Amino acid sequence: MKTAREGTDRTPAEGHAAATAGKERVEVSEQIVEIVSDSGEGAQKAGQTFGAVSAKMGNGVWTVEIIPAEIKPPARSKAGASGIRVRFGSHYVTNMGDEANLVVAFNEQVLYGRIEQHAYKAGTVILLESKWATDSQDTIRTQYAEAVEDFRNRGFVVHELPLEEACRDVIGDSRVGKNMFVLGMLCEIYDRDLARTLDEVAFIFSKKKESVIRVNQSLVRAGYDYAAANVDLRFRIPAWPHKGSQLVMNGNQAAGMGIMASGMELVAMYPITPATSVSHFLADAFPRAGGYIHQAEDEIAAVGFAIGSSYAGKTACTITSGPGFALKTEFVGLASMAEIPLVILLVQRGGPSTGLPTKVEQGELLAGLHASPGDAPKIVLAAATIEECYSFIILARRLAEAFRTPVLVLTDANLATGVQPFSRPEVTREQFAPPIDQSPWDETVPPYDWDEKTGVSARPVPGQRGGEYVLTGLAHTRWSKVAYDPESNQHSSDMRSRKLAAFQSTLKPPKVHGDPEGDLLVVGWGSTLGSIEEAVDRARARGTKVSSVHLRFLSPLEPGLGEIFSRFRRVVTVELNYSDPPEAPFIGQENRRRAHLARILRERTLVNVDCWSVVQGQPLPPAKVEDVIRDQIARVEEGDATCSA
C-alpha cells in the first residue's frame, strides 16, 4: 500500500483520482462525512453507528445531528434536511469542522438545506440516490436533473448511485433499510472493521427481534460489497493513541449520567427541546440507580418539585431550555433568597420566544445570571465539552450544597446532540451526596447561621429535631423570621452575595491556550471551545500572535482575567448570541448591544473587550473563527489596540 499524504486539506476528490488507479487506500488524517435524508429515513442511526465504530477503532470523533424543526417535514424539501455529520480523524476531534469531504444524500433537495448552511465546498463528494432520475413525476425528474447539473457547476463531485435498487435484493421495502446499506458503504470506503460494525448493529437493535438484526446486518454487508464493486473511493484514517476505556455519548446523555453519578435522587422536568433527551436517557437508567424522574405538569411545577425535594434534604435537579427557564425564574429567585441547594441544567437553544428550538445558541448567559426580581446571586457554570456535561453536574451538586445556592449548568444544542468519546470516569462514593442528616440540631444555632466572612451557613433539614424553621421567600433574619427592617434585608443580601466572592477566592485563573501574551486574545465559553482552539492553532501555525481563553465559571467569574487581558493588545469574545454589528447604522461605542460574555467582561475588567457573535443557529465552524482572528489582527495592525482604552 502506498503511503499517502498527510493533511486535512486533501479532499476525497483528490483521493478519488488516486484510488481509481488500482483502488489503493489513501491515508488521510481526518474526514468529515455527512448522511442527509428526509426525516425518518434513519440517517442519524447510520451516522451514530458509523461514529461509534470509528471511536471503537481508535479514531477521534465528533458527531453532530442535523435536525429539522418538524417531526415529519414534507419529503424532498430543503427545510426537511435530516441527518448527521461525523468528523473523525487520527487525532482528538473537538468540533464539527468546516465543510464536509463527502456526503451521502437520499435525495437532491435536502442537500440544498445544507448548501445554505455552507456545509460543502468545491471538491466535496456527493453520493446521490439516483432513483429520482427515473421518477414517474416529471417535476421530480426535472428537479433532480437540474440539481445534479447545479451541484457539478458548484464544483461538487457527484456520483449518482441507485442505492434503493441495490438494497432491494436484501429487503423488499428498501426505503426503510437504506440507512444500513449506506452504513455498509461508508465502512468499505473508510476501511471500517466490518465485524465490529455488524456487532454494533446487533447492539443498537438489541431490543428488536433476531430477524430484524439479521436483515440490518445483511444490508450493511450488501452496502459494503456494493461500495467495493462500484465506488472508487478508498481511504484509511489511522487510530490516534489514547489510553483506557472511553465512553461514547452525547452531551445530554453525559449530563444524565452526571446526574446519576452525583448522587442526586430526583430530577423534575417538563418536555422541552433540546433538553428533553436527557430525560429519555434517565427514564430508563435513573430508576435502576435508585433515582426518580418526575415529568411535571409544567416548567414551574418542575422546578418547584425539585426545590421541595431539595428543601427536604435531597438536592434535586431540574432540566430545561430557554423558554422553560424563563418560566422557572421566580422559583430560582426563591432558591437564591431562601438558600435552597438546587441544580438547574439549562440546555440552550435559539431565542427569544420559541425561537430556534432545535438549533444552537448561547443566548441564556445573561438570563441565567440575572433573570429574577431583585438580586438573586447564584453559581453559573458552562460546560465546554461532552465530558464536562458529565463532570459539571457532579460539581454543581456539591457546590449547591456547600454554598446552599442554586447552581446553573449551561450547555447548548451543540453539546446536547454532539457525540465525542471521553475517558471513562471512575464513579466514587465521595461524589455521592452523603445520607441526609437526621441527628438533632442545636436549637441555639439559627437556620441561617451566616459566617460573616463567607456568607456560608449550614441548614437544618426536616426531620432534624430542634431545627424547625419556616423557610420563606420574604426578607428574613438569620432565624428565618420575616423582617421588613432596613438592616435585615441589607445584611441577608450581603450574605448571599458574599458566598460568590468566597467561592471565587478558591478558583484559579483560567489557562491561556497559546502564548501568555500576544496581539489578540479570543475569549469564549461553552460549546465553541473546540472550534476556537482549532482556529487559534491554525492561525498560530501561520505565525499569528493569537491565544485564547475559555471560561467555565461565569458566576462567579474566574479570577485574574484583567491581568491576562493586559498581556494582549486586543481582546475579543467569540459567542453565539446576539450583538449589534459595529458597522450597523447608528451603532457606536455607547449604544452597541454587545454579546453576553463581552458585557460581563467589560463590566468586571474595565477592559474595552470587543465581541464577534452570530445567531444563525449553527455550530461554529473553526474557519469562521479564523476569519474573525484575521479581521481582528488587521485592526490591531491598523493601530486599533483597544485594550489600553
Added chain:
Amino acid sequence: MFGLMKDGLLEVLERYFTLENYEGGQVRWCPGCGDSAILSAVQRICRDHQLPPEKVVAVSGIGCSSRFPHYMGTYGFHGLHGRALPVACGIKSRRPDLKIWVATGDGDCCSIGAGHWMHAIRYNMDMTVMLFDNNVYALTKKQTSPTSPRGFKSNTSPQGSWLPPVNAVQAVLGFTNVSFVAQTVDWNPIHLHATLEAAYRHRGTSFIRILQRCPTYTADIFAEVQSDPDRILLLTHEDGVAADATLKRLYKNQMAHDPADLAGARALADHPERVPIGLFYRNPDALVYEDHTSEGLGMTVDERIEAVNRAMDKFAI
C-alpha cells in the same frame, strides 16, 4: 402520654407534645379572622396524634392564609404565590416519612396555581390540602377572587363581579384520581376539627374547602349561612366526617351521603339551596404517587454506583 407495652406495663414515653410544641410565631392575622380557628384545629390534631414537630412540614403559597406555616412550631415552607402544591409534592417525593399540611387560599389554589391544583390531586400524595376560601384577595387589599360570588364589589370589580365563581369542590371532584374531598366552615370548631381529623387519617391527598370569613373584606359573605343553620346540609354517613349529637342538633338538614358515591358527590357540590358540609367523596384505593416516586430509596451507595457503572457499560468502548 402513656403507651401500653406488650407485657402490660405502662411506659412513660420519652417525648410528649403539648399544643405549645406546635405553636410558632405570634399570629398576625386580623382579629376575628377565620384562619385562627383552622390553625388551632391543625395544632390539636398534631398533638392528638403526637406527631414529632420535626416530622411535620406546613407548606403554603402567598396570601393571608399562606402565613399559616409561620404560626406552626414545625418545619415550614412559605414559598411562591400559587406554588405550594408542587413544593409539597416535591418534599413528599423522596421523604414519605414527613407529614404535610398545605395551606392555600382561593387565589393561590384556584387562580394562579390552578394548573398545579388539578395535577396535585391526580398525584394524590399523602397530604392534607386546606383551601382557605374567603372569596377575596385580602393580603393585597380586596380584589375579586376566582371564588367571589357574582355581584361582589371589590377594588377590581367596583360594579360587582361579573363572572360566576369557580366551584372548587365541583372542580376537584372532576379531577382524575381524586381520593378525598370535604367541605367545612371555620365558625364551627367541632365540624372543622372532625373534618380535618378525617382528612389527616386518609392516605392520599385530602382536599378540604373551608368556608373562611375575612373580617376585613368579606365579613358578611357567609353571614347568612352562619346565622341560619338551616342553610347547611350536614353529611352524616358513617364512612364520612363524624357528626356528633351537637352537630346534629344544630344542623337539622342532614343527608346520609355515601362518600363512595362520586356521582352523588358531584350533584351535591352543585346544591341549589344549601351548603353541604362533611365528606363528599373518598376513595381509599386511589393510586398514591409517592409509592412510585420513592422507589429506590433503600438502595445503598455501592448499589447505586454499580448501577451507574452498568449504565456506562452501554456506552463504553
